[in-house]
Amino acid sequence: MTPRPPHPGTTPLAGAPRVPESMRAMVIDAPGGPEAFRSAEVDVPQPVLSEVLVRVVAAGVNPIDAKTRAGRGVSPAISAYPAVLGFDFSGVVVKAPYETHPLQPGTAVFGMASFPRTQGAYAEYVVAQSLSVAKMPAALSHVEAAGVPLAALTAWGLVVETAHAHEGQRILIHAGSGGVGHFAVQLAAYFGAHVTVTASGRNSAWLRELGAAVVIDYTTTRFEEVIADVDVVIDLVGNAADSTGSRSLRVLRPGGLIINVPTGSWPDFAADAAAAGARATTYKVVPDGGALATIGRLLSSGSIQVYIERVFDLADAAAAHTVLEEGHTRGKLVLRVSDD
CATH class of the missing domain: 3.40.50.720 (NAD(P)-binding Rossmann-like Domain)
Structure with missing residues (x-):
C-alpha cells in the first residue's frame, strides 16, 4: 500500500522557531494611573495542554484594560504582581499544542489572551487557549487585526x-x-x-x-x-x-x-x-475563536471594517491609556509590539 502523504498542515514541533526565555513587557506593580506602567524583562509564558504560544506583533487597547489597571475591571482576579495587562493580540504562532494542530508555528493569528488567568498581551509573547484564537484574515494588517477581537x-x-x-x-x-x-x-x-x-x-x-x-x-x-x-x-x-x-x-x-x-x-x-x-x-464577552473566524470573513469581504485611530509603541502604553481615558476615541487604539 502506498503511504499517505503528510497532512499539508503538519510541521514537526522540532522545527518551530526558537523561543527566548525572557521577553520585553509593560507591567504594573500595583493598580494605579497610566504612570503605573513600566518596561520590564519577564519570563516568556509556557503553554500547556490546548494553549498556543504566540509572538505578539500588535496588542489592542480596551477600556477594560484601563479599568483593570486602575484597580477595577478584572483587577481582583490578578493573582500576582508585576502583572502584564491586555486581552487582544495579533501575531504568529511559535508553539502549537501538537504536530497536527490547525494552528501550526508560522500561522498568523488574532485572538484573546486568558488574562488575568495568564499574563496578558502587552508583551512580546502571549499564551492563549487555541479555541480563543483564529487565523488572521489576509486582508488585514497585524495592527488592524489586533483592534478586532474583544x-x-x-x-x-x-x-x-x-x-x-x-x-x-x-x-x-x-x-x-x-x-x-x-x-x-x-x-x-x-x-x-x-x-x-x-x-x-x-x-x-x-x-x-x-x-x-x-x-x-x-x-x-x-x-x-x-x-x-x-x-x-x-x-x-x-x-x-x-x-x-x-x-x-x-x-x-x-x-x-x-x-x-x-x-x-x-x-x-x-x-x-x-x-x-x-x-x-x-453581557460579557465570550472569547470564541469560531465567532472570531466568522467576523474575520466579514472583514475580508469588506462587509464590516475595523477603524484604528492611533497606534502607539509598546513602550508608550501609558500614553495610550491616557488617550483612552479621555473618552473620545473613534474606533480602536493599538500597541505595536514587534515587527511583522
Missing part, C-alpha cells in the same frame, strides 16, 4: 447572539463611535436592522457610512425626546454619565430588550428595567 466579539454577542438583529428591527446603540460601538453599528446594519446611534456630532457622517440610519448628537439633543418604540437598546454607557441607561428605558417599546454592558455603572439595572416593563440582560 470589541468585535462583544459586538457580535450583543447584536447577533442576544439582540438577534434582523430586517426591520429598531436598535438604539449608545456610544456608537467607540471600539465596540462601531462594530455593533456595522453588524446591526448588516443583518438588516434600522440603527439609531448616539455619538458626538463629529462622528455623524462616519457612522452613517458604517450603516447608521439616524445619528443623534448627545451633546445637543436628548435622545428620549426624538425617538420612541425601540425594540432593542445596546447600552455601552450605563448610568455613570447623565443617566443614559435609565433614560433609555423611556424609549423602549413594551417588552423591548435593554442590554447593559458597563459593569457596576447601574446597580439597580434589573429592578429598573422590570418596573419599566422591559426585558433586560447584562
Whole structure:
C-alpha cells in the first residue's frame, strides 16, 4: 500500500522557531494611573495542554484594560504582581499544542489572551487557549487585526447572539463611535436592522457610512425626546454619565430588550428595567475563536471594517491609556509590539 502523504498542515514541533526565555513587557506593580506602567524583562509564558504560544506583533487597547489597571475591571482576579495587562493580540504562532494542530508555528493569528488567568498581551509573547484564537484574515494588517477581537466579539454577542438583529428591527446603540460601538453599528446594519446611534456630532457622517440610519448628537439633543418604540437598546454607557441607561428605558417599546454592558455603572439595572416593563440582560464577552473566524470573513469581504485611530509603541502604553481615558476615541487604539 502506498503511504499517505503528510497532512499539508503538519510541521514537526522540532522545527518551530526558537523561543527566548525572557521577553520585553509593560507591567504594573500595583493598580494605579497610566504612570503605573513600566518596561520590564519577564519570563516568556509556557503553554500547556490546548494553549498556543504566540509572538505578539500588535496588542489592542480596551477600556477594560484601563479599568483593570486602575484597580477595577478584572483587577481582583490578578493573582500576582508585576502583572502584564491586555486581552487582544495579533501575531504568529511559535508553539502549537501538537504536530497536527490547525494552528501550526508560522500561522498568523488574532485572538484573546486568558488574562488575568495568564499574563496578558502587552508583551512580546502571549499564551492563549487555541479555541480563543483564529487565523488572521489576509486582508488585514497585524495592527488592524489586533483592534478586532474583544470589541468585535462583544459586538457580535450583543447584536447577533442576544439582540438577534434582523430586517426591520429598531436598535438604539449608545456610544456608537467607540471600539465596540462601531462594530455593533456595522453588524446591526448588516443583518438588516434600522440603527439609531448616539455619538458626538463629529462622528455623524462616519457612522452613517458604517450603516447608521439616524445619528443623534448627545451633546445637543436628548435622545428620549426624538425617538420612541425601540425594540432593542445596546447600552455601552450605563448610568455613570447623565443617566443614559435609565433614560433609555423611556424609549423602549413594551417588552423591548435593554442590554447593559458597563459593569457596576447601574446597580439597580434589573429592578429598573422590570418596573419599566422591559426585558433586560447584562453581557460579557465570550472569547470564541469560531465567532472570531466568522467576523474575520466579514472583514475580508469588506462587509464590516475595523477603524484604528492611533497606534502607539509598546513602550508608550501609558500614553495610550491616557488617550483612552479621555473618552473620545473613534474606533480602536493599538500597541505595536514587534515587527511583522
